[in-house]
Amino acid sequence: MLAATLAPFVLAVFAPFVRRRVGDSAGWVLAVLPAGLTLYFAQFLGPVASGETFVFATEWVPALGISLSFYVDGLSLLFALLISFIGTFIVLYAGAYLKGHADLGRFFMFILMFMGSMLGLVLSDNVVTLFVFWELTSITSFLLIGFNHDKPRSRRAALQALVVTGGGGLALLAGLLLMAQIGGSMELSTLLANGDVLREHPWYLAVLILVLAGAFTKSAQVPFHFWLPNAMEAPTPVSAYLHSATMVKAGVYLLARMNPGLGGTEIWQIILMSFGGVTLLVGAILALRNTDLKLMLAQTTVASLGLLVFLMGIGEDYAIEAAMAYLFAHSMFKGALFMVAGSVDHGTGTRELGRLSGLGRVMPFTATAAGLAALSMSGLPPFFGFIAKEWVYKGTLDGSLPLILTAVAITGNALMFAVAFLVGFKPFFGEPGDTPHKPHEGSLGLWVGALTLAVLSLFFGLFSGFAETYFVGPAAVAVAGIPLAVDLYLWGGFKAPVVASIITVALGAFFFWQSGRLSAWLARVIDALWGPDKGYDQFMDGMIGLARWVTDVLQTGYLRRYMLVTFLTLAAVLVLPQVSLSDGFVLKTPPFDPLVWAIGLLAVVGTLAIPFTRSRLAAIMLMGVLGLSVAFVFLLFGAPDLAFTQLMVETLSVVILALVIARLPVFGTDWRGKPRFVGDAVVAALIGGAMAYLLLSITATPLDLTLSEFFSARSYTEAYGRNIVNVILVDFRALDTLGEIAVVAIAGVAVLGLLAFRHIDRASDDKTGSTS
Amino acid sequence: MNSLILRTAVPALVGLMLLFSIYVLLRGHNEPGGGFIGGLIGASAFAIYTIAEGLASARRALIVPPITIAGVGLLFAALSGVVSLFFGDAFLTGQWWFPAFNPDLKYLSTVVLFDIGVYLVVVGAIVGIAFALEERE
Amino acid sequence: METVLALLVGLLFAISAYLLLSSSLIRLILGVFVLGNATHLMIFVLGRLTRESPPLIQYGLKAAEPGIANPLPQALILTAIVISFSLFAFLLVLSYRAYQSLDTINTDEMRVAEPEPAGTLLRGRDV
Structure with missing residues (x-):
């Protein structure tokens, strides 16, 4: 199973080479893989239909509970078969559609990568794996939509799809991890088996909203529906694959998958029904408003996803x-x-509905496929689309508000009926239209897929038992989470759903008849409105504006401003938690220890004098005083190693400080006016006060000495050393020390680098003739 | 620096300081001391030598460039950690040699080698910086 | 005793912050120096203070006697001192080189990477 999911990725790497070697018929070679995958998945049909499920697990990141685990049940199998079966024809179709395109190899690579991601997504059992594949489909779809990357519209559409679906994916990750936290497992099969635990948990609403954010963005539900029509900038094979059968259905897949765990509650019903219903109507209306074949199909896809x-x-x-x-x-x-x-576009050079007619005679195979598919879409018997629509009405009539639900479904379906006839019949009948180039039928690859799928629509309508046993039945059982008796049939007597169907057809025929007028009217009304697509642009502009504002405020180019921001942030981080959380502490009165007081006084005087000194020599001496007092403190409180080191470092520091300061100009002023002096002094006092307060409150609490005692106890017995500090440095924590001496060595190298630059400086000075 | 007293005292002083720095390095395992402190003392010795005798003479006395010493030290410290890999232990696990003539001499080990690496890095890097600062235009 | 040193650490941090907020390169250098000492002292105080009993194991004993100073912060500070010294030295050389190249020790006038006025490069519409 792992091999089956990863195989498309592997083949993707080699796709450009295959294309280079085999040429334009590469599609026929590459299609062997999805065809083989179809057969591989088909062997599960029998066992899954009889109620079996399969789990395949490989460890990935065991420490985090992440495994590459795959779960095969009716739902995932249905999707896997759709992906690999339709994928086979898409690869063929792409080979014919993009024949001679310079980047065809790359296109195959992307589409195979997408296929692998999509298979992984529907088969994943582990929540993290699911998320990874989910985002991979977003990324590969970004690459595919932006395939014509020299067109700005393509780039915008690709980025938009990525921002919307990728953003939703992040919400989904949060939701999935919360679910895993609640249910105590990373495996969906385990989590969903205990749905009540999820539904009754106080976090249920948060989980639900996060998961729905992922599903709704991916499946283009209102108000995120705008990216899908824009994604039609992609080459048609992409639209046919990603934006009809696979990727956009990932959101629906997710809802179906989560149904046993999250579904069934009132809030779930309300959210899904209202968003789905609105999307259905909006998509269907927008479909009628458009006159471009692909855009009309894209909008009906939005409507179908809503349904x-x-x-x-x-x-x-x-x-x-x-x-x-x-x-x-x-x-x-x-x-x-x-x-x-796509074939029509390929054969005539246009997708504009008004310019297409009479193609039936020159494009017989395409026309046949179009007619059959359109009949299924419009829901006429004996096509499978009819059965599906009958069941939709059975479903709405079963719901809590049967009349309203059915009315919504009828309206949406009637609009889609009209679009189906507009797309599937209108271009192929009547007198030949005025097209950019002379219409011609495409090669085998361009119509074989469409015709096969269209014929299957008829086949499954006539032999509905087959669809019921192997595809719809097991999937429905998996979604419901409980056994269901599924019985699909074409004719169940003259009952309410049939009446609804008749109304749909009548209404649809009316819409079809009036389509020209309706479309023009809708175009006038809708285009004037503010839409989420414009909102997306405003949002992106706003983000860029915000980034520019932040940059302008923070990135001023003045070192002291950076310092100021850093110190103010530090002070806020230190002070605010103390103010809001601290319970206060008892200040211990220090015993009078003359030595400590004397050293402290020395340090205080030495330090306080530093800002006021105007002389280089005094500054260097004051540094020495400070360093020495600190060394004394170390010596006094049992740290001879530190005192020793500090003394050496102090000496060396003062020496090199003297060397450098002597060469710098006298520093009489530091260009700090009165107002800045006051401001800086306040910030400095804030920092100092916060640090002192922090230190006092921490030292007032007991200290956890576990580590220190660990080292003290083992220093001699395990590392044979009596100087515990040294043993920690060179034995227990030797790796840290290795890193630290690396830093010291790098500082040395960096100084050499600065010196090397000096020679470059000189060389450039010589060239410009300036003196230094 | 043309101080007669300094120039007279320097050879003896620098020799003593170097000796002392090695002593501090080696005794660090059981008493105050170690590679860091030893290295700082060693570096100070060279700094004094540089001040007294001049940069050119100090470079000659050191034979190799100071940054090379730091590099060698770093390599030395890292290699001392590799030894344990041959005994099936993790990187930088201390390995001890208890010689037959004195099994109680718990001293000869990769840990001490590591400390010598620390010493060399500190000496090399600081002397390198000191030389860089001494270099006049 | 912690109280006295905690107040001293606060003072050191305040002075170093004041020096670091300056535009003068020399004051910045002094500020970094003070900041290093303040930090070392802070870590030292956080590990609590013990008078005059270094973390050594007496000869003849297998483990340290109770009441010795906390060895862990000492190990941290020891490396910190050496590292902050090498960085301090690097900073000195860097400052000196900056002065040589730019002929100023006023950081407000050091604008090779971000020329005056700030943000003009970013303010255009098409970035």
Whole structure:
């Protein structure tokens, strides 16, 4: 299973070489892998249909409980098969669509990487692995959307998709980790088996919101729906793959996967139904507003995703079955229609609905695929789309507000019915239109995928038992988390869902008839409105403005300003917790120890004099006084090693200080006016006070001596040394010391480097002829 | 620096200081001392020599450039840690040699070698900096 | 005794902060020197103070007698002293070199990397 998931990544590395060696037919070679994966996953169909599940685990980061574990049940298997099966045709299609493109090899690389990420995402059992693959799909989709990277629109769309879905992914990570914390396991299969623990936990709402943020951004729910139509800048194979069947469904997959653990509560139902319902209507209306084939399909995808979320929100048995059936149907017809739109674009040079007509005669295979897929999308019998739609109505009629829910579903479906006919039939009938170049049918690779998927839509409609046993049934069982009796059929008698279907068709036919007028009217109304797409731009501009403001404030170029910011931050960090959290402490009156007082006085006087001195010699001497007093303190309190070292360092410091200061100009002033003097003095007093207070409050609490006692006890018995300080340095913590002497050596090297620069300086001075 | 007293005293003083620095280095395991302190004393000895006899003469006396001494010391310290790898211990675990003639001499070990590396780094780096500062335009 | 030294450490930090806020390179150098000593002393005080019993194990004993000074902060400070000294020396050479190249010890006038006025490079719309 691990090999199956990683195989696309491995092949991705070699894809450019394959392309270079084999040329434009590389697609046929590379498609062997997804085809093989399809067969590999297909062997699980039988066992999973009979109720088995499989877990494959490999350790990855055992210390953090992260494993590469994969879980195969009805849901993940359905997705894995869709990904690999549709992926096979997409690779073929891409080979034909981008024939002769200079970067075709790179394109194959990206799409195979995406395939691997998507497989990993749907098969992952471990929450961290799931997140990693989730973000990998965002990153690979960024690369794919921005494939035409020389176009600014592509770059913007790619970045937008990455910001929206990647941002959602981060929220998802937080949600998943909270879940793991609550449930005490990193494995989804374990977590979801105890759904009540999650649902009854006080953090449930936080988990839910975070997970939904991930799912809604990925699956383009309102108000995050804007990135999906923009992503149509990608080459059509990408749209057909990522933006119909796979990546955008990852959010729906996540909801379905989480349903046994997080679903079923009132808040879940309310959020999902309202967001899903709004998305359904918004997407469907926007689809009718557009006249570009790909954009229309993209907007109906938004609508379909809304419908799926809406159904997950209803959460009754029929709704879940409907979600899985509709998801299955949608992947087939929408994948096919996207490929058709690409073929039409490829064959005519335009995707503008108004300019396309009469293509049926010249593009027979594409037209057949388009017609079949459109019939399934519009939900007419005997296509699988019809069964899915019937189940949608069964689901809405089962819900808590049957009339409203059904009305929403009917409106959305009717609009999609109209779009299906506009995309699937209108370009292929009537007189030949006026297209940029003479229409022609594409090569085999351009239509074989669309036709296969379209025919399958019909096949599964006619033989619904097959879909029920192997695909929809096991998936629905996995989503519900409890056994369900799934029984799909085309005709169940003249009942309420059939009535709803008839209304849908009638309404849809009306919308189709009036589509031209509606589209123009919608365009006028909608384009004037503020939309989240504009909001995205405002948000990004705001971020850049904020960054610029922060830079201007902090990055002034004045060293003293940097110092000031640093010290003020330090003072705030030190003072605020003390003020708000400290319980106060008892100040111990120190015993009168004349030696200590004398040394302290020496240090105080020496230090206090430093800022006021105007003479270099005095400054150097005061440094010496300070260093010496500190050495005395060390000597007095049982640290002969330190005192010794301090004395040596003091001596050397004073010597080199004298060497350098003697060569610097006299420092009479430090350019500090009266106001700055007062301000700096206040900051300095704040820092000093905070430090003293911190030290006093810490020394008033007991000290944990575990480590010191550990070293004292073992210094001789284990390291044969009587000087504990030295033993710590060279034996117990020798690695630290190694790092520290490395720093000392680097300081030496750096000084040499400065000297080397001096010669360069001189050389450049000589060239410019200046004197120094 | 043209002080007769200093120039007369320096050879003896520097020799004594170097000797003392090695003594401090070696006794550090059981009594106050060690590589850091020893290194500082050694560096001071060379600093005094430089002040008295001049930079050129100090460079000659040192034979190799000071930064080389620091590099060798660093390498020495790191290599002393590698020894333990051959005995199946982690990097920098102390290895001890209890010679047959005096099993109670708990002194000869990679730990002392490490301390010598510390000494060399401190001497090399500080003498290097001192030389750099002494170098007049 | 900790109280006396804690107040001393506070004073040292205050003086070093005041010196570091200056624009004069020489005062900055002095500030770094004071800051180093303040920090060493702070770590020392944090490990608590014990009069005149260094952390040594007497000959003939296998473990230290109770009541010795805390060895751990001493080990930390020992390396800290040497490192802060080498960095201090580096800072000195760097300051001297900066003075040689720029002919000033006023940090406000050292603007090779960020020319005056600040932010003009960033203020344009198209960065």
